[in-house]
Amino acid sequence: xxxxxxxxxxxxxxxxxxxxxxxxxxxxxxxxxxxxxxxxxxxxxxxxxxxxxxxxxxxxxxxxxxxxxxxxxxxxxxxxxxxxxxxxxxxxxxxxxxxxxxxxxxxxxxxxxxxxxxxxxxxxxxxxxxxxxxxxxxxxxxxxxxxxxxxxxxxxxxxxxxxxxxxxxxxxxxxxxxxxxxxxxxxxxxxxxxxxxxxxxxxxxxxxxxxxxxxxxxxxxxxxxxxxxxxxxxxxxxxxxxxxxxxxxxxxxxxxxxxxxxxxxx
Amino acid sequence: xxxxxxxxxxxxxxxxxxxxxxxxxxxxxxxxxxxxxxxxxxxxxxxxxxxxxxxxxxxxxxxxxxxxxxxxxxxxxxxxxxxxxxxxxxxxxxxxxxxxxxxxxxxxxxxxxxxxxxxxxxxxxxxxxxxxxxxxxxxxxxxxxxxxxxxxxxxxxxxxxxxxxxxxxxxxxxxxxxxxxxxxxxxxxxxxxxxxxxxxxxxxxxxxxxxxxxxxxxxxxxxxxxxxxxxxxxxxxx
Numbered sequence: 001x002x003x004x005x006x007x008x009x010x011x012x013x014x015x016x017x018x019x020x021x022x023x024x025x026x027x028x029x030x031x032x033x034x035x036x037x038x039x040x041x042x043x044x045x046x047x048x049x050x051x052x053x054x055x056x057x058x059x060x061x062x063x064x065x066x067x068x069x070x071x072x073x074x075x076x077x078x079x080x081x082x083x084x085x086x087x088x089x090x091x092x093x094x095x096x097x098x099x100x101x102x103x104x105x106x107x108x109x110x111x112x113x114x115x116x117x118x119x120x121x122x123x124x125x126x127x128x129x130x131x132x133x134x135x136x137x138x139x140x141x142x143x144x145x146x147x148x149x150x151x152x153x154x155x156x157x158x159x160x161x162x163x164x165x166x167x168x169x170x171x172x173x174x175x176x177x178x179x180x181x182x183x184x185x186x187x188x189x190x191x192x193x194x195x196x197x198x199x200x201x202x203x204x205x206x207x208x209x210x211x212x213x214x215x216x217x218x219x220x221x222x223x224x225x226x227x228x229x230x231x232x233x234x235x236x237x238x239x240x241x242x243x244x245x246x247x248x249x250x251x252x253x254x255x256x257x258x259x260x261x262x263x264x265x266x
Numbered sequence: 267x268x269x270x271x272x273x274x275x276x277x278x279x280x281x282x283x284x285x286x287x288x289x290x291x292x293x294x295x296x297x298x299x300x301x302x303x304x305x306x307x308x309x310x311x312x313x314x315x316x317x318x319x320x321x322x323x324x325x326x327x328x329x330x331x332x333x334x335x336x337x338x339x340x341x342x343x344x345x346x347x348x349x350x351x352x353x354x355x356x357x358x359x360x361x362x363x364x365x366x367x368x369x370x371x372x373x374x375x376x377x378x379x380x381x382x383x384x385x386x387x388x389x390x391x392x393x394x395x396x397x398x399x400x401x402x403x404x405x406x407x408x409x410x411x412x413x414x415x416x417x418x419x420x421x422x423x424x425x426x427x428x429x430x431x432x433x434x435x436x437x438x439x440x441x442x443x444x445x446x447x448x449x450x451x452x453x454x455x456x457x458x459x460x461x462x463x464x465x466x467x468x469x470x471x472x473x474x475x476x477x478x479x480x481x482x483x484x485x486x487x488x489x490x491x492x493x494x495x496x497x498x499x500x501x502x503x504x
Binding site: 089091092094095098099104105106107108109112113115116117119120122123124152153154155157158161162164165 | 274275277278279327328329331332335336342343344345346348349350352353356357360361392395398399401402
């Protein structure tokens, strides 16, 4: 067991903003009446050379497909790309899956364990990659927690404060899709819906599939709220895949052109 | 009659009016003798006929294994550690403390959110943020703070087998060796606990006094507290 080095020292408090930034309005910092107050998510604007793009949307919105296509395109053009997935920190994962399997999680601990996982990824994956000048692509971000946890009854303001340490993304995309379309995409594949995934802990319905429908519907309503609150960029997810992808590429290109690309060497 | 309050918006789905027990917290740095006082207090209260339950830090069913593993591998980011502890605490609060309070037990808690907040601050967390994270917690009926200076902890720690890596803050680290780091780390933790003691109105006991004296004082204060609630219950029902 080796003691951690100075590089692993905590990242708090958030970096002091440079004067250049001060005049610019901070995205996400405008607190709505619903969540108003200090110490909210949105205060940690990144000054790192890298760029962070994230996708959000309900299951079956097609966001992961789009992000994968984007990653391939960026890599093909020589950009350094780091992929960060929701709920993937190796150490925390065992607790999360244990909690899910044994149904030990309450709305509160569900929220906290996901924040723990996310925090680990921010510290050990996202921030170092951004410092190194990479393009970080995240499939789901804090907004997933805001939507799901609030649907489970966690106070909106508390969960926004919980995620204050998170870096505000360069751009955040919300894949808007009609509920029925998304449900058809997921349910026609005969999925093995898990307890928490279907929102069974909310007692919405005893039937797993019906519970899932109701749960997704509620999450979608929360997302719509979040889109306005944080100014997420809406992508119309019923458009053809290639049309959405073109929009996505157009949107991010101006933010990445300055980054160092890798050239093929002889 | 609703006795309990929360520091924030409370626990999702919990009606505080359902809680009829008592929540008594013993706080203090590592090795100050908290567990001795918890068991003394337990004996005292059981003699009086109260149902008593105990809990301590990182003993939750959900997260304690994960935390142990993360400590061994030393592979978790430091802010993630803070949140892991918060998860663990929330699990104990909902699955041990709340059920006991609902059943009318006296819940003796060996450390509560305050030690966790103090440790997080020493490890660089923003104070306002970490307090907000823990704002779902119940306000205890009383917090007894066993207060000592860091130097006085040394003989106790030596008697119990020597310096622990984490209790010495070696993950930071705060000195050249375990001893230096222990002193510096515990000094900082105590400093933060002192600040919290004022903010959250702890009942502070001088832990350099003989165990007997503190045990008696604790027993007396807790008895008074229980009597006071019971007589106000009689009034409101009679």
